[in-house]
Amino acid sequence: MKPRIKNSLGLLLGWLGMISPCQSHISYVSRDLGSLDPLHPQVVVLSSQTVTSDFGWASGTDPNLGDSHKLRAFKFFLSNPGDLQIRVEGLSFIKGSLPISPLLRPAFSVYQGLAHEAPAALDHDSSVISALYNDTAYGVGNWQGSFRSLGDWKIGNDDGSSFSDLSSFTHVGHAADGSAANYGAAAGIFGDGNADGMVVRTLSLNSGFYSLFIGGAQYYDLLNTGGDATGSYGFSVTLTTIPEPSSSGLFVASAALALVLRRRFSSGRSSTP
C-alpha cells in the first residue's frame, strides 16, 4: 500500500474509532440521579430523556439477552436502606427542532453496581472481554448483547483482559408497563397490567450505588423483527423516597389518641348520675 493511501486509511480508522464509542458505550453522563436518603422525603426528576428503540428492555427478557445500546443507563446512590419509588413515563417533546415521540411501553430494571466510568474506558457489548464472557456463559454467538432485564449480568471495556475486570450488575428489581400482550411471555416479569405509557414501582433497597436501565417493553421476537432499532423515544424518570412514619410522628399520633380517649372518658364520667 502506498504511504499516502495508508496514512489516509489510518486517519479514517482513527476518526471512526473516535466517534463510534460515544454512541454505543454505557455512560451515566447527564444521567446521574444523585444521592438520595430514604429516611427523608426527596424527589428527583429527569425529563426529556430518549432511548433508541421501543424493545430494548423486552429483548433482555429472552434467552439471547439484549443489546445494551437499546437502553439508557442512569445511576444513583442511597445513603441509607429504605423504600424508593421509581416512576418512568413515556413523554413527547421537541429536541432541537425534532419532535420526539413517547416511549409507549416503558420498563426499567435496577441493579446493584455500576459500569466503568471515565477516566476508565467505557463498557460495551462487543468488547473482547464482554464477547468472551457471553460466549462462555450463554453459548458461542448465542447473544444479542450483554443486557438481562430479569437477572444479573456482566459487561466489560476494551481494557478488560479477564472476567474479574468485568462490571457486575446484580438485579434487585424491575417493572414493565402493560402485560404479556406487549412485553412477551418470559416468566417472572412484574407487569403493572395497564398499558398506559407509565410504570411505577416501589422497591426496598439497601444503601449503596445503583444502576437503573430504562428501555422499551414492546417484545417482537428473538431477532426483534418488526422493531424499530433506530428511532428516538422520549420518557421521564422520577425517583421518590418513601420514608417510614418517624418515631416522632408516631408519638404525636399516640398523644392525640390518648387526648381523645381521655376527653371521652371524662365526658362519660361527668354524665353519669
Ligand SMILES: [Ca+2]
Ligand atoms: Ca433478545
Ligand SMILES: [Ca+2]
Ligand atoms: Ca402502566
